[in-house]
Amino acid sequence: xxxxxxxxxxxxxxxxxxxxxxxxxxxxxxxxxxxxxxxxxxxxxxxxxxxxxxxxxxxxxxxxxxxxxxxxxxxxxxxxxxxxxxxxxxxxxxxxxxxxxxxxxxxxxxxxxxxxxxxxxxxxxxxxxxxxxxxxxxxxxxxxxxxxxxxxxxxxxxxxxxxxxxxxxxxxxxxxxxxxxxxxxxxxxxxxxxxxxxxxxxxxxxxxxxxxxxxxxxxxxxxxxxxxxxxxxxxxxxxxxxxxxxxxxxxxxxxxxxxxxxxxxxxxxxxxxxxxxxxxxxxxxxxxxxxxxxxxxxxx
Amino acid sequence: xxxxxxxxxxxxxxxxxxxxxxxxxxxxxxxxxxxxxxxxxxxxxxxxxxxxxxxxxxxxxxxxxxxxxxxxxxxxxxxxxxxxxxxxxxxxxxxxxxxxxxxxxxxxxxxxxxxxxxxxxxxxxxxxxxxxxxxxxxxxxxxxxxxxxxxxxxxxxxxxxxxxxxxxxxxxxxxxxxxxxxxxxxxxxxxxxxxxxxxxxxxxxxxxxxxxxxxxxxxxxxxxxxxxxxxxxxxxxxxxxxxxxxxxxxxxxxxxxxxxxxxxxxxxxxxxxxxxxxxxxxxxxxxxxxxxxxxxxxxxxxxxxxxxxxxxxxxxxxxxxxxxxxxxxxxxxxxxxxxxxxxxxxxxxxxxxxxxxxxxxxxx
Numbered sequence: 001x002x003x004x005x006x007x008x009x010x011x012x013x014x015x016x017x018x019x020x021x022x023x024x025x026x027x028x029x030x031x032x033x034x035x036x037x038x039x040x041x042x043x044x045x046x047x048x049x050x051x052x053x054x055x056x057x058x059x060x061x062x063x064x065x066x067x068x069x070x071x072x073x074x075x076x077x078x079x080x081x082x083x084x085x086x087x088x089x090x091x092x093x094x095x096x097x098x099x100x101x102x103x104x105x106x107x108x109x110x111x112x113x114x115x116x117x118x119x120x121x122x123x124x125x126x127x128x129x130x131x132x133x134x135x136x137x138x139x140x141x142x143x144x145x146x147x148x149x150x151x152x153x154x155x156x157x158x159x160x161x162x163x164x165x166x167x168x169x170x171x172x173x174x175x176x177x178x179x180x181x182x183x184x185x186x187x188x189x190x191x192x193x194x195x196x197x198x199x200x201x202x203x204x205x206x207x208x209x210x211x212x213x214x215x216x217x218x219x220x221x222x223x224x225x226x227x228x229x230x231x232x233x234x235x236x237x238x239x240x241x242x243x244x245x246x247x248x249x250x251x252x253x254x255x256x257x258x259x260x261x262x263x264x265x266x267x268x269x270x271x272x273x274x275x276x277x278x279x280x281x282x283x284x285x286x287x288x289x290x291x292x293x294x295x296x297x298x299x300x
Numbered sequence: 301x302x303x304x305x306x307x308x309x310x311x312x313x314x315x316x317x318x319x320x321x322x323x324x325x326x327x328x329x330x331x332x333x334x335x336x337x338x339x340x341x342x343x344x345x346x347x348x349x350x351x352x353x354x355x356x357x358x359x360x361x362x363x364x365x366x367x368x369x370x371x372x373x374x375x376x377x378x379x380x381x382x383x384x385x386x387x388x389x390x391x392x393x394x395x396x397x398x399x400x401x402x403x404x405x406x407x408x409x410x411x412x413x414x415x416x417x418x419x420x421x422x423x424x425x426x427x428x429x430x431x432x433x434x435x436x437x438x439x440x441x442x443x444x445x446x447x448x449x450x451x452x453x454x455x456x457x458x459x460x461x462x463x464x465x466x467x468x469x470x471x472x473x474x475x476x477x478x479x480x481x482x483x484x485x486x487x488x489x490x491x492x493x494x495x496x497x498x499x500x501x502x503x504x505x506x507x508x509x510x511x512x513x514x515x516x517x518x519x520x521x522x523x524x525x526x527x528x529x530x531x532x533x534x535x536x537x538x539x540x541x542x543x544x545x546x547x548x549x550x551x552x553x554x555x556x557x558x559x560x561x562x563x564x565x566x567x568x569x570x571x572x573x574x575x576x577x578x579x580x581x582x583x584x585x586x587x588x589x590x591x592x593x594x595x596x597x598x599x600x601x602x603x604x605x606x607x608x609x610x611x612x613x614x615x616x617x618x619x620x621x622x623x624x625x626x627x628x629x630x631x632x633x634x635x636x637x638x639x640x641x642x643x644x645x646x647x648x649x650x651x652x653x654x655x656x657x658x659x660x661x662x663x664x
Contacts, residue, residue, distance in 0.1 A: 195381045
């Protein structure tokens with residue numbers, strides 16, 4: 001009983017006067033967060049309810065921008081492109097990251113060198129990497145088409161074909177991101193006790209059983225975490241598209257954020273772009289909540 | 301069930317020799333305990349038997365089959381780990397069922413075998429729980445059930461009770477002994493706790509620095525330790541050792557000069573000694589009495605410095621001739637710290653070791 005009372009006391013929030021120094025330490029960070037994040041976010045939501053543009057006086061249009069979004073076939077295409085890019089990048093990145101982590105978690109000779117090589121693309125500048133990949137995909141003098149030609153195969157318009165451009169961007173994103181997945185999976189693998197693998201071996205489990213029945217389920221939390229960060233990251237893809245395809249050809253690489261940029265800064269339709277931004281924010285929030293819930297379930 | 305044969309087994313890591321030329325036969329149905337201090341090679345030896353590590357030299361045979369080249373999962377053994385090594389994402393049922401699933405048994409068979417194993421370790425009501433919902437003792441039972449269900453010829457247990465509190469350890473000790481009797485299987489149990497070894501083993505294998513120091517029944521090791529290491533390791537509180545000089549060898553007796561004690565003639569194997577050479581005598585704390593025994597005895601005066609009263613026993617740490625002697629008395633005798641205390645040790649209870657630390661006494 002006494003223990004219960006003391007626990008209850010310990011859990012009761014302490015008053016502002018008791019903790020004024022803690023609040024004082026938090027204040028600068030809160031001010032920066034408010035000015036740089038919360039205020040612009042709130043302003044974006046407000047803007048999404050207006051027809052703000054440099055071209056005319058601003059009026060409140062309430063939910064007109066959102067209604068327009070639903071029937072906007074270009075926006076629907078951008079959503080489809082973004083979803084394709086997200087799935088296309090997230091799943092292979094995680095699979096390759098996991099395989100590389102498992103391979104490099106053992107006593108493989110030269111594993112440190114491989115880990116470094118696989119992680120290097122993460123450290124490169126996105127724009128620099130995009131320029132290099134533009135050369136790699138170059139239809140006439142690029143190394144991929146050069147190799148295809150030497151093998152007697154027809155060269156491909158990697159970034160010029162509406163059928164291939166998005167896949168080409170996805171391949172580059174996987175190259176750039178799977179090092180991150182590998183490092184995070186490596187950390188997760190090193191958290192799995194050696195005894196568990198030994199018990200499984202003694203229980204007669206083969207390499208395949210150990211991977212699917214022990215390693216993969218025990219990495220479920222790491223997988224959910226990675227999935228969240230990759231989804232959030234790929235939902236917001238912009239830089240590579242801006243440099244490599246500018247949304248083309250025929251809008252085949254136009255994603256939500258790219259379209260948002262064009263709508264705001266190309267057509268100066270800030271209200272409509274703000275509505276896109278709010279929808280994207282809500283989608284990211286939804287995935288984050290689902291991912292966090294899955295992680296918590298995994299922990300319990 | 302089967303017997304286990306180790307023939308000249310060695311294990312080296314780089315230049316470090318963890319297990320040195322161990323040859324050992326563990327009989328069918330025997331409860332053998334490997335005991336020794338940390339780093340003595342007992343867990344390594346168990347891992348070599350399990351096939352978790354390959355031997356550097358020698359052979360491991362179970363029954364009449366050579367297992368040396370076989371992988372861990374291909375040997376007829378099951379192991380219980382100190383950390384339990386349960387699969388945290390699986391329920392108790394799934395943990396116990398795992399080895400059977402690996403053998404591709406039918407679902408009905410798996411259900412039946414898991415139910416039997418769970419009943420044996422009294423876990424029938426917890427089958428749907430995840431390991432993190434169980435107490436330490438229950439987790440260890442799941443690990444034991446997972447071993448039982450494989451119907452191994454040999455059970456290997458690596459310090460399975462080390463993570464439990466003292467009361468639970470005592471309870472599980474008794475449960476494991478009963479389980480061994482019920483299953484009648486060969487068990488090899490590793491511990492650093494000589495109390496566990498003494499209470500559970502049919503035979504104890506004492507290891508030190510990768511070598512077998514002595515193999516024997518618990519009471520043989522207690523009464524007839526082969527050397528100073530075993531004498532000091534088996535028994536709690538540990539044996540007292542007093543350095544001595546050999547001053548004569550006559551008629552099957554070794555005549556010793558023990559500093560601050562005097563001359564002493566002990567029956568012993570004279571071949572291990574030379575006159576003027578070193579010797580050690582060993583006195584168990586419980587061999588020391590306050591009343592003179594009706595037989596030849598060594599009499600000493602000690603100055604008690606610390607008196608620990610445990611109810612059933614009293615342990616006295618006293619000073620004698622510049623060294624500390626430990627004495628253990630039954631009950632709660634009236635002994636005051638710092639007041640000189642006359643004590644006696646029957647001569648036939650004194651252990652005698654030669655300069656190399658080998659036992660040379662003729663004790664019952």
